[in-house]
Amino acid sequence: MRNRLGLIALVLWLVTAVGLGVLFVHGRTEKAPDGRTAILMSAAERDFVFTEMRGLLVAVRDITAALAEGDTVKVAAAAKAMGMGEAHDRAPALLAKLPLDFKRLAMTLHGGFDEMAEAAAKGETPAQLNTRLIAQLDRCTVCHAGFRIDVAQ
């Protein structure tokens, strides 16, 4: 009897562990008709993500303007504002819905902004910083091509 309980506990533990693992990798997703992976989240979570996205677009705009002026101090400030330290997507319930590839891309993007800020502080030229910005924009477009956000309760 005790053995059977132990076995049931082990099986339940395994099911939970595998379930959490699958959730960690896939998040809460389904295939969308346009071929992208739809991430399912509440309307409030979607608003939260979109607000951050619009902040990213403003940062890219500010970096481009600073590059046009050759002002690398401004480039560093605008990039730093979107770095790892400022990443806002930390709500645990939302994080669990994001697939691993999405989280990885988001982390690479925020890390790239930190690297851009450091490079600007170390004296990289506007042309070199612009090359970094293009690599960052590639991350935006890769993610937008692969994922979309659909509302589901």
Ligand code: HEC
């Ligand atoms: C890790 C994935 C990911 C990265 C990286 C990413 N985005 Fe997004 N973004 C999304 C998704 C998903 C949507 C929703 C698209 C949809 O539902 O069609 C979105 C939507 C947006 C929107 C629309 C917001 C609104 O209010 O409608 C803007 C603007 C945007 N992103 C800008 C950017 C910019 C600029 C970058 C790069 C600096 C970027 N994003 C990087 C995933 C990403």
